[in-house]
Amino acid sequence: MLNxxxxxxxxxxxxxxxxxxxxxxANPANASSxxxxxxxxxxxxxxxxxxxxxxxxxxxxxxxxxxASIADSALNAICGPGYDALKSVHYQQKPSDPxxxxxxxxxxxxxxxxxxxxxxxxALNPFAGLSRExxxxxxxxxxxxxxxxxxxxxxLEAYDMEQAWRRQVMAAGxxxxxxxxxxRHFYEEILNHYQALPPLEQSLYPTSYSQKLQAHIQREPAxxxxxxxxxxxxxxxxGDKTPT
Numbered sequence: 213m214l215n216x217x218x219x220x221x222x223x224x225x226x227x228x229x230x231x232x233x234x235x236x237x238a239n240p241a242n243a244s245s246x247x248x249x250x251x252x253x254x255x256x257x258x259x260x261x262x263x264x265x266x267x268x269x270x271x272x273x274x275x276x277x278x279x280a281s282i283a284d285s286a287l288n289a290i291c292g293p294g295y296d297a298l299k300s301v302h303y304q305q306k307p308s309d310p311x312x313x314x315x316x317x318x319x320x321x322x323x324x325x326x327x328x329x330x331x332x333x334x335a336l337n338p339f340a341g342l343s344r345e346x347x348x349x350x351x352x353x354x355x356x357x358x359x360x361x362x363x364x365x366x367x368l369e370a371y372d373m374e375q376a377w378r379r380q381v382m383a384a385g386x387x388x389x390x391x392x393x394x395x396r397h398f399y400e401e402i403l404n405h406y407q408a409l410p411p412l413e414q415s416l417y418p419t420s421y422s423q424k425l426q427a428h429i430q431r432e433p434a435x436x437x438x439x440x441x442x443x444x445x446x447x448x449x450x451g452d453k454t455p456t
Contacts, residue, residue: 255314256338259357263349271411279415286352290364298360305359318358321365328368339366344373345410352412377405396432399425 270279288294295302303322307314320338327335339347339362350358350366358366385398403425406414418424 255309255311255317260342260346260349262355262357263353264346266353266355267345267349267410267412276411276415276419279412282352282354283412283416286354286363286367289354290351290360290367295360295364302360302364305361307359308356318362321359321362324365325361325368337365337369338362339369342366342369344370344413347373348410348412381405394432396429399429399432403429 270282274282303325305318307318309315317338320336324335324337328337339350342350347366347370351363351370353363381398381401384401385395388397389395403422406417406421406425
């Protein structure tokens, strides 16, 4: 999932996954149609409250290690070998709710994944527009409320958000170092980003992650031969669980 990068240039690595298709522009002709909006949003709105409640309950009762286990389990189900082994089954899965709008949400997730697999630039992710926390809640919700492909689509939206941030911060960090010889703001940005992540994603980072970043901030501008792999574990993704 992560490409190796020289420690002397930047501690952040970005994914080799092809650019995910971005949501197609809204069609003005349909923007004013209440039935169209309700069909796309209502099913998800009804589910999100339950998923967020589940996530908050877990955050308040489980340890960091237990949260990491939940994240690892979710990863294997939605983007690892466990997913690939049952890929054809996942595309046949349908929600138990017979509501046509609910069925459409699952169908839209399938359509997105099929188009994304072909690197289509016009694949609309039905979970686009949700917050990082909401996306995590859907991706990790193993209650049966969502199809596996719906959870995978939510995960990929969060994944693309993370990759967009990494590209931006890498460019800014390089510019900072060339201009000042320091990477203080670069490390501060990484720390702020990490601290803003939902606890589920934080659980996949080393427990000493924050402390080591703070140590680097204090040592700047004299930082050389940095060998710490800051992103050895990507939020909701790791090593052999690259999206396929």
